[in-house]
Amino acid sequence: MNEHKPLTGRARPDRSPHTLEEWRKLGGYAAVERGLKALSPEQVLDMVDDANLNGRGGAGFPAAKKWRFMPKPGQSPGDGPSYFIVNGDEMEPGAFKDRILLEAVPHQLIEGAILAAYATHSSEIIVLIRDAYRDAIANVTRAIAEAEAAGYLGRNVLGSGFDVKMWVHPSAGRYIVGEETALIEALEGKRAVPRKRPPFPAQSGLWGRPTTVNNVETVSCVSHIVANGAQWFRALSRTEEGGTKVFGVSGRVNRPGIIEAPMGTPAGELIEQAGGVSGTGVLRCFQPGGGASGFLEPDALDVPLDFGNVAKAGSMFGTGTMIVLDQSACPLAVIARHMAFYARESCGWCTPCRDGLPWVAQIMMRLERGEGRMEDLDVLRETVAIAGPRGRTFCDLMGGAMAPLGSGLARFGDLFEAHVREGCCPIAREYGRSAA
């Protein structure tokens, strides 16, 4: 196994998945054997805690901390199972990392999910996968059947007394399904509108039962921690936060792609590995963690990319999939595309999001066309001030949408004003439309 790329090192270039036998030859399922036979659920949980594994779905919440909210057997209220849910809804603009983990290395995900379910005392694992990832749906489904046949899933797994079943729930569009409480609603056969918290899913989740939701990449890390130890996992990283990260680099770079590298790898190095900036070859700005992360500029190229450091730099590490803009790309135009996306994907529950986002998107399009007014900028700033801070809307879709807009207004205020003053996009005028 490639030790520096534990998550993607075994993936084949054509992304064809391994059979269970092939996977076992590569060391697969040894962690499950070890975990279920030699370790208690608490010991697995402690290892993940020591490993400093932060959730890779966007918020960076420590996985072990979330798992500790799950009730132990006997402490669970009422009868029924606890659920462990793997979030494979990946639809954030610029995010394409979970796709490879689902398609190419499904057994790695299953191993992690079994161990996570064991540690959280969950007996049912559900993997939600977005509709557009049909290969992922097929490959994970097939791998689950193989694991079941081999006795890694089912009753009394490996004689440990642990019962667990697992299945795939394919979704059918709508970004909001990825929000964890909306996902739970979706699994209950309702429209995917987020739930009020508290109660948190660990207290009352799917069908009112204790539930944990983790991202595909988070879960894919777990078997490596159990196989190689927490210390090893921490040592993979260049910072305090454990592990490698499956980064993505796209937009204006010469070789866009997935790059697994130590947590804390600076953006400059990743852009270098992605073949450098394309177009003019000169960086204007980048979003470090997908569409809902604030813009950073060339002075941030040395910032170690992890949740803590990117937050300190004034943005959000999010999904760790960066979008790169060269000098000939207009951040205002990119923000306009993002706003159109978030407006379309709003679930419609709260007013600032349902009504505010389409308005913001319209203003952005108008500004891009050079038909904006200076007052429009005030409306945008006001909306960011009202709806930007966490907790102003039912879920973080609105707050996330405000991040690129707010940071764009703060960093590129002159450019916004120039669009109004000059009646066109000054960058497009200089470089032409969609220079790539």
Next chain:
Amino acid sequence: MTLSADLRSEITHAMDHHGGPRAAMLESLRMIQQAHGWVCDAHLEEAAALLGVTTAEMEDIATFYSLIFRQPVGERLILLCDGASCYLNGGEDVRDAVMARLGIGFGQTTPDGKYTLINICCVGGCDHAPAAVIGRDRKLVGPLTPETIDEILGEAAL
């Protein structure tokens, strides 16, 4: 039109194995669509009856999801990404070329019933931008250019 015996048993299986009737609603709609290309009223009602939920509950789900089609779509389905990474790599030139070639906009089907064109958020193919997913298998294609769209139009068979 009634549901085939195969579909009926698949729906029952989903209900028994994947968390009961409510949880199986979306799965049923997906299976119907996979078999027929879209979900007509008669099929929706029949599936609802099979699951023991109301038609309204089923419709509630069907209309929430953007990729459950409640009207017929073309033989060939093109889901074109309108995400930022695709935009930055000339996605809108591709969009304009596809629209000009087919003579339709997003959400429309060509009059001959051959193609349906839909815009979709990031399809996880940012490393192949501009990208689209096409056809029944949601095959990822890209990087697209206005010059090569004819190839994907040919391949988008449902």
